[in-house]
Amino acid sequence: MEAEWTEEAIQRITTENTTLKQRVRRLTADTRTLDERLKAARSNLRFQDRRLVDLEAQLAEPGPAT
Template sequence: MGQIRDFDQMIPGESVQHLISENTTLKHRVQQLAREHRKLQERLEGARSNLRFSDKRIAALEAKLLGRDQT
């Protein structure tokens, strides 16, 4: 408890309760950003997978067209 009292004297004008409240708010924000980051990572992974599939499909169609042109 002495540390809190010393800390309160080091930061004039701001109460320890205010700092605790702000810290809690920031922790919640970090959790929210972590959730959003995971969600975006999953979307990016899905988009990359779709792109790989599309690239393979396009390559197959191009090969088919080239085969048709040669006959």
């Protein structure tokens, strides 16, 4: 079966395969980075939600009589 492939075709396919493997590695790293950023954003949002609840509770508390 290899006899049916020219050396040029084999070289082209090998190069394309290498390029695709590099792209997969880059996309995997990008996905990992975006996932970490998403987790951080969700964590920040939870913190801000808790802070908002605390501030709303402070506003709802009756103030000292003046």
